[in-house]
Amino acid sequence: MSGLDNIPIQVEPAPALARDFGNALPILGEIRHAVARLRHDGEPSCIDLGAMPFGPGDEARLMTLLGRGEVSATVTALGPTHVWETGYPGVWVVEYQNTEAQRVGLQIEIDEVPKILRTQPADLDDTLAALEARLREAAGRHPDGASDSQ
Template identity: 50%
Template sequence: MQNSSNSGADLVQLKEAVANLPTGNAPPILSEILDALGRLIDRAEPTVIDLGAIPFTGGDEKVLQEILGNGEVNAVLDAMGESHVQETGIPGVWRVDHCDPKGEIQSRFIEITFVPDILKTQSEDAQRGQEMLAERLSERLSAIK
C-alpha cells in the first residue's frame, strides 16, 4: 500500500507535468501571427491575440518563446497592477501581460503592431502634459523676474 503523503505529492507532480505539456495550440497561433504581420505590413492593420481565450499551457508558452524569442524593448507600466510589454525577437510582434496589484497575471496578449497602444500617449494625457509644462514654465519665469 502506498503512503498517502507520497500519492499526494505524486498527484501534484502529475498535475504540473500535464500543465507543461503543449496542447498543440502554439503552431496555429504562430501561423496567425505570420498572417497578421502581413496585414500590418500591407495595410498597417494591427492585430491582438488574447492568449487567455484559448487553451494554452506552459508547454505552448515554451514553443512560442523558442520561436519568437526576445527583442530589445521591455517596458513595465504601473497602473492598477503592473503591465509588462516585451518586444519579441520578431519586429512588430509584442507580448503584453497585465497583472493585478498582487502580481498575478490577469491577461496575456500577443500584439502585432508597430507600437502597442498601451505605450502610446493618450491625447488627454498629452493635453494635461502641455498644461503642466506651461504652468512650470510660468512659475520658473516668475521666479527669475
C-alpha cells in the same frame, strides 16, 4: 507490516520538456496573417491569449517559439505591465499584472509600438498644460528674466 506498504508507489520523473498539446503552432499562423495585415494595410492586431484553450505547456511552447527580441519595458499603472518584443520584430507580448503581480491578461500585439507604450493625445494635453503652468510658476518667481541681467 502495515497494509500501506503493499500499495505500489511509482515515482514519475518530472517531464523534461513542456508537453505540446499542439495549440501553439496555430497561434503562430494567426500571428503571421496579422503581420501581413500590418505590413500591407497598416492595420495593427491584438490576440488575446486568455481566450485560447491552452493546455499545460502550450503557452511556454509558444513563448519559446517566439523568443525574446531587443526591446523590453515595464509600465507601472494599476500594477506592472510587462512588454517585450519577441524574436520577430513587430510582434510584442504584453502581460498585464495587478498590484499583487498576478496576471490579469496576456496579449500578443502586432504593431510598431504596443498601444500601452504610446503616449495618449489627452496626456499630451495634460503635459502641455502642466509645463505651461510650471513655466508660469517659474516666471512668477523671477518676474522678468531681462531685469535679472540688468
